Amino acid sequence: MTALDPLDRQLIAATQSGLPLVPQPYEALGAMLGISSPEVQERLASMLERGLIRRIGAVANHYRLGYTANGMTVWDVDDAQVDALGERVGALPGVSHCYRRPRALPAWPYNLFVMLHGHSREEVERQAKAVAAVLGEACRGHDILYSTQVLKKTGLRLAMP
Known part of the structure; x- marks a missing residue:
């Protein structure tokens, strides 16, 4: 298992409840962590490649969308x-x-x-x-x-x- 560096841990902590619901979520994450949007994307891609995270995707709340x-x-x-x-x-x-x-x-x-x-x-x-x-x-x-x-x-x- 690959160890997480402190910035990767911060990135996971910042995203484990979901990406910010804003037009440019990677920019918002970068601002929170003091890094650029491209670095956020590179770090997430690296964690995906290394198997530290499985996927980045939307999880819809079907009930709130009317699918009861x-x-x-x-x-x-x-x-x-x-x-x-x-x-x-x-x-x-x-x-x-x-x-x-x-x-x-x-x-x-x-x-x-x-x-x-x-x-x-x-x-x-x-x-x-x-x-x-x-x-x-x-x-x-x-x-x-x-x-x-x-x-x-x-x-x-x-x-x-």
């Missing part, structure tokens, strides 16, 4: 086709997550998980029909598991001395 019907759809898909079909499903509108998981037979036959977001359950069910159309005869069954509560999503937090 959120359903994890689970699919029993032919193992020989699940990877290729999963790639196609992941590109569909409304899909925020699409991944393969091992089955837990006999109780859990599902191996493809697809998170769908809609303004209503009817909208999610329409999206599920679009997923089913892509999966075709490779799909042997599915279900929709709707969210019942909102959990706070956070990433790793560094303990700062």
Whole structure:
């Protein structure tokens, strides 16, 4: 594991709750840390390359955007086709997550998980029909598991001395 220098630790501490919500977030971070925007970007890119951070991306709060019907759809898909079909499903509108998981037979036959977001359950069910159309005869069954509560999503937090 590569050690973090003090400036990298400060940069992680400044971003672990999210980037500043301003038009130029890297400039704002640079101003906070006393470095230039290009240095902020170079340090983040270096940490990505070294595996110290996994990604930089937006995490939407679906409920605040009006998507109150959120359903994890689970699919029993032919193992020989699940990877290729999963790639196609992941590109569909409304899909925020699409991944393969091992089955837990006999109780859990599902191996493809697809998170769908809609303004209503009817909208999610329409999206599920679009997923089913892509999966075709490779799909042997599915279900929709709707969210019942909102959990706070956070990433790793560094303990700062």
